[in-house]
Amino acid sequence: MPPNAQGAPWVRTRLRTAPWSTVAFGVLVLVTAFLAAVLPRAVEAYETDGLREAVAAASAESTVLELRAPQPGLELPDEARADAVRPEALAAVDGKARALLPEPLRADPAQSAYGVRTAKSLEAQDPSLPRPDGLPPRFTLVTQSGAARHATVREGRLPTAGTPVTVDTRVVEGAVTTETARTLRLRTGATLTLAGFPDGPLTVRITGILEPRQPRRSYWSAEPVLRTPALADTSGRPPQFYWEAGVLLAPGAAPALLGGQGEPEKYWRFAPATGRLTGADTSALVEAVASLEDGPGLVRMRGAAGATAQLSTDLDQVVASHTETRDAIAPVVAVAAFGMAAVAVVVLVMSGGLAAARRDAELALLRARGGSLRGIAGRLLAETAVPAVPAAACGLLLAVLVVDEARPLPAVVGAGAVALLACAALPVRAVVAHRRPRAHRERDDLARARPGGRRTVAELTVLVLAVGSVAALRRRGTDGAGDLLVSAAPVLVGLAAALVLVRLYPLPLRWAAGPAGRLRGLVGFLSLAHAGRSPAAVATLPLLALLTALTTAAFGGSVLKGVADARDRAALLETGADARISTTDGSPLPAGLVRAVRAVAGVRQVTAVGLTYASERASDETRSLPVAGVEPDTYAELARRMGLGGFPADRLGAGGGALDAVASPGVAERLGRAPRRIVTEDGAVTVRITTVLPHTPAVPEGEFLLVDAAGLKGSGGPTTLLAAGAGLDTRALRAAVRGAGPGLSVTLRAEERAALSDSPLQAGAERIYVWAVVAGAGYALLALVLGLLRSAPERTALLARLRALGLTSRQGRHLLGLEALPQALLAAGGGTAVGWATVRLLAPGIDLDRLALAGASGGTGPEGAVLRADVWSLALPAAGAVLLAGSVAVAQAWWAGRRTPITHLRAGDMR
Template structure:
């Protein structure tokens, strides 16, 4: 077998190199996909944990102060750093995997849970209430703080519950707010003793203010003005004094009700998305399960735990679950295209070597032996190429798991190794010396092929119906549903292959009556195409449909973000003030670069119809420009004349009512009769609803009224917001022109804010890669099909030139011969893509991937056709076909006919 393999590789090095390149590229893409998904899902999980407040994500374990009935020295020993450190080590050992602990941000100590009033008159009292302090003896202060003034606190000798004075430090923010300086002494009330004197020896600044060490207990970093229960607005200052860990026993004699605590910060770098269920189980175990029981047994029997980390994991998992089915659809489509191209490459190789293999069978080669030799021949090329593609994927994308990548690369390599041998075995089961030409227009499909096609049709119909009923939200892990777009493309391709001969037969007869020979000959050649053209057509149609579907998903995501941002802002930019805008501001803004139009509106958010308990935003607008803005944005366009303040009702008591545009909810509540609206400034206006629209640019929400600003009083009509329309608006220029008079909000900034997680951006990149892969494999399938028939075409062209065919006629012949299949694939791909999108649109919801969190006013984001995604791949196929045929004709014209004839004969 080895001599056979060496001979074949030497005889066709180009074919072997092309196969190796195809396998390496496909294996690399297949192996990269699961690693890319793991990579962006892990990044999304870490992003979710990092964005959450450490007070939520840290696991806080705490225990009350030692029993008051214990001897005093035992109570003091229980809060000393040595005892807490031993318990901390046992807590760390009890944390169940895969939850990791960031030991650099985790800590332990003792603190007061009640905050008694201080007796020092020099501390600030903004509402006449004395300040209060929290005493915290937390381990690791020296490693997490920089000394701004003075020094860190320390102890002299052994501190006990009766120690009269201890040292402490405060943060710079606490010192500034409470007017504390190095050397200040604060007295904390005690229990059965004199107040504890706390001398501030240093002012410190956190090295990492947002880290868990400082932010798990926010009071450590900054003081707070706390409202007194039942009092409005009296508040008192509450700050934290940071004691040395060795001074913790002094807390036992204060009125602060001390407790011991151990806080564990999760190590974000050790979090992996595929372990989310285990992570939630680990947190639950530590919070109220076996983990907590283990801690109570080994460390402290009264220990309790509290955290919201499991809620963070649940929120992330909900987002991940909403995006994963869409990614499965993209993966299934791209994988189907790659598999079809690999099978097509094997089928074309078997068709190219048909005579060789038939001769070997005629000379006595067994089918098993021939198949084994072909497997060895392809394996020698495919196995190293697959390994190379896998290695490139492992190096290109870091990820914790390699199993899925290895399986994907192995599957690609297996398909590449078996495509040629199995196709050859099927074609040469019987020994034949001569085989009839299998023309597309004359060969009837076999019964087995018909059954296989009907089976695919049933599967595709079931997948489409399931996806339409359940949607992507319920199809995670359902491979049949994920394959719906690819199955629709495959069924459409098989249907087009069956219908392909009909137009060729219909055109052949009238073309035969034409004077020229090129048209009739090109149709005859196209009609005598081998049935092996089924796989290229299948590959082309599947790739084009996948590219169109993926492109429409990306376009739908972008459109959803644009619409949600436009609905939030109301225009390309919005300038809004809490009260009224300066009179000169509209003119300044109108002169800003990029501003095309400006709409002035007055928005009264405190307007109350019929003096009711609930307010309804009342918008007073310049109707001419506002109606144009509503028409441009598509948010409740309306005829301007209907709301003109001069327009009146039919007479009587209705004549003074302002015509108003209202939301459906407002219209249902107040009807069409005139009603009184009390404005925020105390004045009233009578309005009558004449138009109902679901949305309007100036405000979002389910309740609003829009009236002509000219019908309001001068005070009520003063503009409070400007809605700007323009291209390339510059946020810095607008904010510079506005100054501190109002806030500036741009639609582009709002849109960027919807990409809230690496999950979204990662999923978009995967879809973009799937679209690019689909388009690339479509081009590859077309090139493989054209290159397979290139020698035969060149030889035919050389023979016809000896009979008087000109170069221009030869060029037209090759182009016209290639166009039927390319036009069929392009048209079929366009129609199939359009049909697939419309069939599956009811079950595809892009809201999660587009906005991360549903925007109630924006509604559900459904899949829509994107003209560019439909037409661009199809047009590329046509242009590439014509270009390759023209280039082939030009190249053959540069070579002599005798040489081409000999080359064709040798083939």
């Protein structure tokens, strides 16, 4: 070669020799980088949605930030006091205070408002106003800004302050909402005479009736009495009630409030804007609120609103409640993330090992001819970096496109870690295998392998970590935020079990090879012998990946099943059946309702229940005991169908002058099993408890007493209807109930069930678990395929030699299938057993209540949301692994049968 001639570039030449392997490696890196980048973004996204919904769904009274300042001091002239509460002065303070809100707090200008209000309501002297207990109503006067934007005028017009209002003004204009006008019998043109002013009452002339726009938002709900009047009591014995209502005055009428005893105060209400909040803002929000309530933020606010201004809000409590739920869910989600990450790491390492094994002879030749480890590692690093780095970048970009609202750094770190591992797997594996030049490679048969001391130390370390993680999880649960050892418990258990099984795997191969050799057929013996002669590394890594993935899939599937069961149970305890129809006032159901409901499509069973109450004396207090009168046959059948306290119908009857009854444990303990006389709303009755049940459909939660409705004298009839049936037509059911009469409510179990999974935190965590289970299963199957591909050339060459000696195609398929079977069966059986054991070991430390029922008012009974092993999550992945292994072996035998033995003999060399 001439001195200036150059050979072809190494990287380009090597990539061209195996284009499909390069493409497959790039796809693997892309998918893994995408998962590593999208996981933290998805977690932050659902935490962001959860925070925004928590703030948006909370009452406006809780989330609004209210800055208050007392009325101007009496030492000032009246004109100066009036100027201090006019709209212009309040608007100037509003602009300054809004700019002083610390990040990440931002005000929603559309729902924020300012004005002057009477901190103490004023008594109305008009005799025409309603007085429930003879007490006059009281009114809160508010001069709130922006009424024209937030209300529709139904009658009259908005109030105005035509002439300048002063401290001595005693006639002003006001407006009330439609609910206030209807409740207090007000109309346009009416006047309110309000006491509390030293030189005569204040007269408020009603000029308009307003319909609030967005009545549940902060403008109207920060002070609910402005929107809806409410009954208040005097807190006496007995309490007396009176009406509390609000009147909206013109903003310019604020000076008139300064002359009275209503303790007027200036206020600025800032509704928090949720559109730009993120899940990472929770700590900053709590700190910002603390600063505004009693810290540097309050000092700055007082510089704008006055030295005595105060800011109050319950936003920090809303955020703290969200944070508590998030912190309870996060460790459970971390378990899924650890499982998925562990399997992905094993598969990436396997891909590097497969490439190193395929090029073992080439690398050995390079070392024998003087190649340095640094030079070989650099060239291999360049080869893997060319497809891996762009693939990881594409995975990162795809993750950003899929989830757009999240911080970029965690995703970049995840994708970068995948790229680094993918690039380093092949060079590191090659450097370790070729530390010293060698003429040929020593055999590393699985059946004869003897693990060294370093491997033993590493395995013992993993075992100690697994035991420690299980003990820590069972002792303190998942409450410790950021506890990686606890979160990695399922993965460590699966990894420790995999290492133990890898140690034990050669034993049955050696034991079975001898008896198989004495059989007449050769296929069984050859398959076991060849499986035992496979390199130890070929069996170790796939087993690690498979067992870790199967453990993760079993644990994740059991978590999802436990969550679903808990929600089903909570929804059932809320309704007692698939549908519950009852009267809103406790009156009897209308005639014909049972027949109308039974005719609805999907309804399989209907039973009527009459609920009444009995007075029960317990020590020095009287309890109200729910007594349900039922029809024994239909009710017992419905209870069995719903799985909620089924019992034989003959347990309800009459005999010996007493009614047989079914009771809750507490009632049975108090009343005893002897006949007992109780007094119900329908009269006295003697009952005898025959059966004790914790729950019953008529009264799903709490204590109860069931009796035969026919034995209740003077009963007014059933008040509740329970319907059971899968797939009942909800629209037709509601239509049938509406047609039966007014005053009926319908509660559906399906709707209650759906409401339990509406929280973004819950839905996001469940999606993470589903992704973890699917990704773990996919990586496990890929690990199995990679393991089979690693030994494919040797198996192909063996099959070619045996075919040359007379082996039939059918025997070849049996041979390869039986050879792949031991490893697949070991992984499937071991994965099933380890998955079951992992769930049983970790169940006491896993709290599913927050994940299943966060924010729900109901419960699942005393047992709560319990983690139990799910049969399908154990069996399906294991069966899939066995089927895939057999399918790959059969496919390889079929493909080998289409080619000539000479071609096969060139495919590999078995020494």
